[in-house]
Amino acid sequence: MITVGKILKESIETLRSANLKGAQLDARLIVAHGLKMTSQQVFGYPEKQVNERELQCVRKLIFRRSQFEPLALITGKKEFWSLPFKVTSETLIPRPDSETLIEAVLINHPDRKWPARILDLGTGSGCLLLALLHEYQNATGVGTDISKDALKIAKFNCENLGMGSRVDFIHMDWNNVMPSMEQFDIVICNPPYIAEKDRNRISCDVVGFEPNIALFAGEDGLREYKAILSLLAETKNLTYSVFFEVGFNQANDVSKLLKNAGLRNISIYPDLSGIGRCVAAKM
Ligand SMILES: C[S@@+](CC[C@H](N)C(=O)[O-])C[C@H]1O[C@@H](n2cnc3c(N)ncnc32)[C@H](O)[C@@H]1O
CATH class of the missing domain: 3.40.50.150 (Vaccinia Virus protein VP39)
Structure with missing residues (x-):
């Protein structure tokens, strides 16, 4: 089973290779959204195990961002x-x-x-x-x-x-x-x-x-x-x-x-x- 820390690392690498500015922050927010965690929890629990369904869900969201879809449309929310x-x-x-x-x-x-x-x-x-x-x-x-x-x-x-x-x-x-x-x-x-x-x-x-x-x-x-x-x-x-x-x-x-x-x-x-x-x- 993969951990939160590994999935975050993988996500940052995917967004960096798509040449996205702010890859690290976006990856953290998307991983948090996909795993229904807060972005603080993503940092705080790197050893937490992620099941296959959660892993695929995060990968799909990260793929959308790598295609330049705005973060707000991926998470479905924006603060104003x-x-x-x-x-x-x-x-x-x-x-x-x-x-x-x-x-x-x-x-x-x-x-x-x-x-x-x-x-x-x-x-x-x-x-x-x-x-x-x-x-x-x-x-x-x-x-x-x-x-x-x-x-x-x-x-x-x-x-x-x-x-x-x-x-x-x-x-x-x-x-x-x-x-x-x-x-x-x-x-x-x-x-x-x-x-x-x-x-x-x-x-x-x-x-x-x-x-x-x-x-x-x-x-x-x-x-x-x-x-x-x-x-x-x-x-x-x-x-x-x-x-x-x-x-x-x-x-x-x-x-x-x-x-x-x-x-x-x-x-x-x-x-x-x-x-x-x-x-x-x-x-
Ligand atoms: C730049 S967006 C602003 C949306 C929102 N007020 C904001 O500030 O985020 C312009 C809005 O005007 C609407 N709009 C464009 N043409 C229009 C028209 N002829 N009559 C009424 N609304 C129109 C669009 O659907 C869109 O929601």
């Missing part, structure tokens, strides 16, 4: 804003950079008791909306997405975090329709924003495994901002705040689009690398 989220191949994997949007909302609206009504356009796993509802305990929200499969995962995450009574999820294409905006105080959106011309520069673990409908947005990457803002521009008589996540080098272009749509108080918030990552404004 220190909260646990289920993820599948139907949802974008929550990114640490998206926490910039959460921080921007908190800076603009510091009263955590505010019973805000929040609309999340393109909710994916629900990570942005649910992180905000975690901070604003009296707030309620609506999450929308064009993907029915993503909405199922967002609903699961919502129930799992105990927020089922505070959120409605709606299947909706923002090219055709918006929920009636008078219901909302805050609109958040992390739309697809990668330009088609940059497709070849995106790493294969992203393009090959995450839903393309969550990633690409026409020739210049701005198509979805334009679609959403053309509908928001029709609501100039209402008052609400808008927070968009933006891609590398898009903050100024998106700011201009917001200005043209009639929004004001436009400000840009950088991520931890200093790149403008969120554009906020008021209608």
Whole structure:
């Protein structure tokens, strides 16, 4: 029988020969997931025996990672804003950079008791909306997405975090329709924003495994901002705040689009690398 220590060593070697960065950490997390242990236990019990079924299960998971499948899809989970989220191949994997949007909302609206009504356009796993509802305990929200499969995962995450009574999820294409905006105080959106011309520069673990409908947005990457803002521009008589996540080098272009749509108080918030990552404004 093989031991935990040996299976970990074998897994690290397999991932290293696939030229994966972070092979050691990934191997440890995958072995832990496959053996239903914590990653500390993997280190703490190297002599523990592993049966044939467990060994084959870990080898299959390690093989998937060696083919560049993202770790989060292999383990089916990803932490965002220190909260646990289920993820599948139907949802974008929550990114640490998206926490910039959460921080921007908190800076603009510091009263955590505010019973805000929040609309999340393109909710994916629900990570942005649910992180905000975690901070604003009296707030309620609506999450929308064009993907029915993503909405199922967002609903699961919502129930799992105990927020089922505070959120409605709606299947909706923002090219055709918006929920009636008078219901909302805050609109958040992390739309697809990668330009088609940059497709070849995106790493294969992203393009090959995450839903393309969550990633690409026409020739210049701005198509979805334009679609959403053309509908928001029709609501100039209402008052609400808008927070968009933006891609590398898009903050100024998106700011201009917001200005043209009639929004004001436009400000840009950088991520931890200093790149403008969120554009906020008021209608
Ligand atoms: C970049 S992902 C963001 C997901 C999640 N909010 C996050 O930050 O991780 C964009 C999301 O928008 C959705 N989407 C793309 N086009 C859409 C459309 N026309 N109408 C509604 N949702 C759309 C995708 O299915 C995807 O879930």
